[in-house]
Amino acid sequence: MTIPTTALRGRLLSFLATPKGAGDAASYRYIPDGVVVVEDGRIARVGPAAEILPALPAGTAVDHYPDELILPGFIDAHLHFPQTQVIASYGAQLLDWLQKYTFVSEQRYGDPAYAERQAQWFLAELLANGTTTAAVYGSVHPGSAEAFFAESERLGTAMIAGKVMMDRNAPPGLLDTAQSSYDDSKRLLDRWHGKGRQRYAVTPRFAITSTEAQLEAAGALAREFPDAYVQTHIAENLKEVEAVRELFPDSRDYLDVYDRYGLLGPKTLFGHCIHLEERERARMAETGSVAVFCPTSNLFIGSGLFPMQELARRDPPVRIAAATDVGGGTSYSMLRTLGEGYKVQQLQGANLSALEAFHLVTAGNAEALGLEQEIGTITPGRCADLVVLDARATAAMAHRMEAVEADLEEELFILMTLGDDRSVKATYIQGRRMHEREGTRSRSPA
Ligand code: GUN
Numbered sequence: 001m002t003i004p005t006t007a008l009r010g011r012l013l014s015f016l017a018t019p020k021g022a023g024d025a026a027s028y029r030y031i032p033d034g035v036v037v038v039e040d041g042r043i044a045r046v047g048p049a050a051e052i053l054p055a056l057p058a059g060t061a062v063d064h065y066p067d068e069l070i071l072p073g074f075i076d077a078h079l080h081f082p083q084t085q086v087i088a089s090y091g092a093q094l095l096d097w098l099q100k101y102t103f104v105s106e107q108r109y110g111d112p113a114y115a116e117r118q119a120q121w122f123l124a125e126l127l128a129n130g131t132t133t134a135a136v137y138g139s140v141h142p143g144s145a146e147a148f149f150a151e152s153e154r155l156g157t158a159m160i161a162g163k164v165m166m167d168r169n170a171p172p173g174l175l176d177t178a179q180s181s182y183d184d185s186k187r188l189l190d191r192w193h194g195k196g197r198q199r200y201a202v203t204p205r206f207a208i209t210s211t212e213a214q215l216e217a218a219g220a221l222a223r224e225f226p227d228a229y230v231q232t233h234i235a236e237n238l239k240e241v242e243a244v245r246e247l248f249p250d251s252r253d254y255l256d257v258y259d260r261y262g263l264l265g266p267k268t269l270f271g272h273c274i275h276l277e278e279r280e281r282a283r284m285a286e287t288g289s290v291a292v293f294c295p296t297s298n299l300f301i302g303s304g305l306f307p308m309q310e311l312a313r314r315d316p317p318v319r320i321a322a323a324t325d326v327g328g329g330t331s332y333s334m335l336r337t338l339g340e341g342y343k344v345q346q347l348q349g350a351n352l353s354a355l356e357a358f359h360l361v362t363a364g365n366a367e368a369l370g371l372e373q374e375i376g377t378i379t380p381g382r383c384a385d386l387v388v389l390d391a392r393a394t395a396a397m398a399h400r401m402e403a404v405e406a407d408l409e410e411e412l413f414i415l416m417t418l419g420d421d422r423s424v425k426a427t428y429i430q431g432r433r434m435h436e437r438e439g440t441r442s443r444s445p446a
């Protein structure tokens with residue numbers, strides 16, 4: 001079936017290269033009145049309206065956003081599907097927070113009907129925040145990943161997800177075994193990895209909740225499915241690092257625990273990486289493993305400050321992605337994530353320019369996930385997953401914008417400092433508008 005040509009018109013912004021810092025005009029392409037033409041869900045043409053519009057087939061539907069910025073959809077490189085009712089839980093750091101809130105809430109996902117309702121709510125919330133692709137942790141129950149993938153497939157979104165593997169140090173209702181986690185993950189891999197836009201991530205939760213036998217099973221899966229992802233947590237919290245040292249006395253450090261089971265590499269996403277030592281940083285860089293920066297989570301759970309400069313400025317650099325880490329993170333919004341990311345860098349005497357920030361959550365995260373041929377830029381051939389942003393979405397933003405004279409970087413910085421889901425005017429998946437914001441958004445939870 002050929003889907004009719006559609007188009008979006010507005011202020012187009014897409015990155016060409018990693019910005020070297022503020023003012024790096026060579027790093028992006030900005031078209032003040034541009035058109036993106038969509039055919040069969042993919043971007044067919046991009047250019048100034050004056051060039052593209054006259055050549056459009058008669059009757060092409062054009063969604064026009066004269067004042068808004070149109071960017072590639074946001075990519076969230078780490079968050080937890082079963083933590084939508086854990087977000088905003090008071091007064092605990094990582095290990096207590098997991099026991100007190102997270103391990104309680106995640107048990108509900110053993111009920112497939114509940115998981116299904118939550119999957120619908122969760123993915124609708126991502127779209128409302130302009131997030132079109134994410135790397136997602138399920139609960140231990142295979143049904144949670146199943147429900148998530150089924151809903152993502154229905155929406156047509158490109159998602160990476162996996163059932164969490166955890167066989168110790170958690171309540172009985174959340175434990176699998178090395179063998180069952182291998183079997184369940186393999187079944188999900190066979191069923192979902194590479195099905196349409198869905199991809200699987202082998203997901204050992206973290207070293208504390210996996211026995212050596214389970215990490216061995218995770219490594220076996222990674223070897224059997226070399227193009228699947230691996231996602232886990234590392235060096236988020238000092239007590240966690242200490243516990244790993246005690247549980248794995250034969251490993252030289254935390255990263256070595258995963259390394260011994262063959263879990264490092266360019267398809268491995270390591271959440272947090274705050275307290276890594278020099279050897280571990282060097283090994284991350286050497287193996288092309290990705291360090292995922294989760295600022296709202298790191299501040300909220302009191303974990304520490306992500307050493308972005310030290311990781312990115314190494315030679316070779318550590319590959320970096322950015323993420324919300326909901327429900328340790330406090331917002332589904334990649335705009336809020338960038339705003340807090342900026343503050344985390346400020347606390348370390350560094351800056352995160354608006355160009356670097358918006359590159360990170362679009363083309364940068366696409367590269368970190370190895371998906372740059374599919375998403376992350378507004379380029380012919382890529383999927384038409386797009387977000388439409390309004391820098392005047394609130395009274396305070398509109399007021400602040402009155403003091404800006406056609407300065408793109410300033411507008412972007414205002415978006416990342418003051419913006420949230422209210423700034424997401426619309427979200428498109430494969431050229432179809434899947435979310436549109438009207439007035440005050442109100443959706444009841446599942
Ligand atoms: N480490 C292990 N599990 C988790 C989790 O669910 N959230 C966070 N932030 N860290 C973890």
Ligand code: ZN
Nearest residue numbers: 078233271325
């Ligand atoms: Zn996490």
